[in-house]
Amino acid sequence: xxxxxxxxxxxxxxxxxxxxxxxxxxxxxxxxxxxxxxxxxxxxxxxxxxxxxxxxxxxxxxxxxxxxxxxxxxxxxxxxxxxxxxxxxxxxxxxxxxxxxxxxxxxxxxxxxxxxxxxxxxxxxxxxxxxxxxxxxxxxxxxxxxxxxxxxxxxxxxxxxxxxxxxxxxxxxxxxxxxxxxxxxxxxxxxxxxxxxxxxxxxxxxxxxxxxxxxxxxxxxxxxxxxxxxxxxxxxxxxxxxxxxxxxx
Amino acid sequence: xxxxxxxxxxxxxxxxxxxxxxxxxxxxxxxxxxxxxxxxxxxxxxxxxxxxxxxxxxxxxxxxxxxxxxxxxxxxxxxxxxxxxxxxxxxxxxxxxxxxxxxxxxxxxxxxxxxxxxxxxxxxxxxxxxxxxxxxxxxxxxxxxxxxxxxxxxxxxxxxxxxxxxxxxxxxxxxxxxxxxxxxxxxxxxxxxxxxxxxxxxxxxxxxxxxxxxxxxxxxxxxxxxxxxxxxxxxxxxxxxxxxxxxxx
DNA sequence: ATTTTAAATTGACAATAGTCAAGGCAATAA
DNA sequence: TTATTGCCTTGACTATTGTCAATTTAAAAT
Numbered sequence: 001x002x003x004x005x006x007x008x009x010x011x012x013x014x015x016x017x018x019x020x021x022x023x024x025x026x027x028x029x030x031x032x033x034x035x036x037x038x039x040x041x042x043x044x045x046x047x048x049x050x051x052x053x054x055x056x057x058x059x060x061x062x063x064x065x066x067x068x069x070x071x072x073x074x075x076x077x078x079x080x081x082x083x084x085x086x087x088x089x090x091x092x093x094x095x096x097x098x099x100x101x102x103x104x105x106x107x108x109x110x111x112x113x114x115x116x117x118x119x120x121x122x123x124x125x126x127x128x129x130x131x132x133x134x135x136x137x138x139x140x141x142x143x144x145x146x147x148x149x150x151x152x153x154x155x156x157x158x159x160x161x162x163x164x165x166x167x168x169x170x171x172x173x174x175x176x177x178x179x180x181x182x183x184x185x186x187x188x189x190x191x192x193x194x195x196x197x198x199x200x201x202x203x204x205x206x207x208x209x210x211x212x213x214x215x216x217x218x219x220x221x222x223x224x225x226x227x228x229x230x231x232x233x234x235x236x237x238x239x240x241x242x243x244x245x246x247x248x249x
Numbered sequence: 250x251x252x253x254x255x256x257x258x259x260x261x262x263x264x265x266x267x268x269x270x271x272x273x274x275x276x277x278x279x280x281x282x283x284x285x286x287x288x289x290x291x292x293x294x295x296x297x298x299x300x301x302x303x304x305x306x307x308x309x310x311x312x313x314x315x316x317x318x319x320x321x322x323x324x325x326x327x328x329x330x331x332x333x334x335x336x337x338x339x340x341x342x343x344x345x346x347x348x349x350x351x352x353x354x355x356x357x358x359x360x361x362x363x364x365x366x367x368x369x370x371x372x373x374x375x376x377x378x379x380x381x382x383x384x385x386x387x388x389x390x391x392x393x394x395x396x397x398x399x400x401x402x403x404x405x406x407x408x409x410x411x412x413x414x415x416x417x418x419x420x421x422x423x424x425x426x427x428x429x430x431x432x433x434x435x436x437x438x439x440x441x442x443x444x445x446x447x448x449x450x451x452x453x454x455x456x457x458x459x460x461x462x463x464x465x466x467x468x469x470x471x472x473x474x475x476x477x478x479x480x481x482x483x484x485x486x487x488x489x490x491x492x493x494x495x496x497x498x
Numbered sequence: 499a500t501t502t503t504a505a506a507t508t509g510a511c512a513a514t515a516g517t518c519a520a521g522g523c524a525a526t527a528a
Numbered sequence: 529t530t531a532t533t534g535c536c537t538t539g540a541c542t543a544t545t546g547t548c549a550a551t552t553t554a555a556a557a558t
Contacts, residue, residue, distance in 0.1 A: 071486035132381040140345030146395040151328045154443040162455030192404040237320035
């Protein structure tokens, strides 16, 4: 499953970096250096982008597809840290590590990313206070996400975690009925939520029975989101709609 | 249990802020303003320092005692986020929140803290890039801690989590036998590790049987740490001694 | 020393999630 | 269409953790 292909396609690309929140207020010199160094890379489903412990050279922006970040124990058990898609950046926190990635990254379906040299970012952060502040904000946002994750894992049961996950897929203020499409495999959703596929399957059924959602394959129809929140957010310390998690770029 | 006493003792204090890592390279003007604004506050066991959602005015440095950070659901169930002691800082990440503390803080035993106005820190971070960088490093360190926590909760069982906790109390490179004293109540250790007191008690017994540690009240004697690591770190993605967690200031 | 109190342990049982194995379903390839 | 493949579901069982109640232990107060 995990194969590393070094003969990677790495073509220069046109990309408007300033459209990404982190770079919105960066100056021309830095941005053009980044843009010049930007390389497009593609990974097929199952291919490894980097491994936990690899020396850090690049950070990545996802243009298309899905990437999962994970760690694994000696016996091969995986813990999925997070799953990202278009517009998200990953690997950039390695700036503050000891030169090694703190987790592994793998394409969970065909994916197209922009690879950017991390040294440029590192140097610019040292020189440009605004960038450092944006980075701080982005890390604070991520931290809230992780804090919430830990809370969910200790206070919510499997069905409630799924309910919470679904609610976050309901963008912003859709108050009426909605049908959403699971963003990836149910197996992957399960691992993202820290449970086994079988547990996920059963917990989703239980959620259906308790909240009246309808499930057709990978589509979920929700007539009353409020019934979902009543059930899921019961065991959560934050008020719905968990404002600080919604857009976790 | 949770009482808020507004008639708080708040005396000016002498404190060498530059001895704290975050302020080590800060300039005189800022440091002296902080020092002048610093106030000592004492909280008795069980008193609340601030509540999740309170407006943010201060961040804190612990001089003595223990403080727990937690969140709670509507029905009163608590999730302990972390437990801190002497030298640690808390509440400072509220800088990047919307003006409200993201969790509650409570003294778990009599505690003495320094309260510092968060506005000063906020402004200085905006002006002083070195401080911003130190803050970034500190947040990255905390993030690693949280990442690991999530991993532990999904991959380790109760006994292994306790073993890991004990190993982290064994400072640095003590390779031979050691006896350590639990830093606080077993009940608190349990909640810190996300389990019930009864589960903790049983899991600790199991750990004793499997690794040959000896338990006398709140003291744990460890003849061979390696036996502990064999058992606990088996289900963890990082090599012992989990370098990046050790000193989590 | 005795009483009072809180913490810690233990037992019995319930709830939840994990594991293993067997089918079912749906998309794709032949 | 049929066969193949991989994902998903379900059943039966196990393991782990949580819950409630009873008891023991240890610490603090009188």
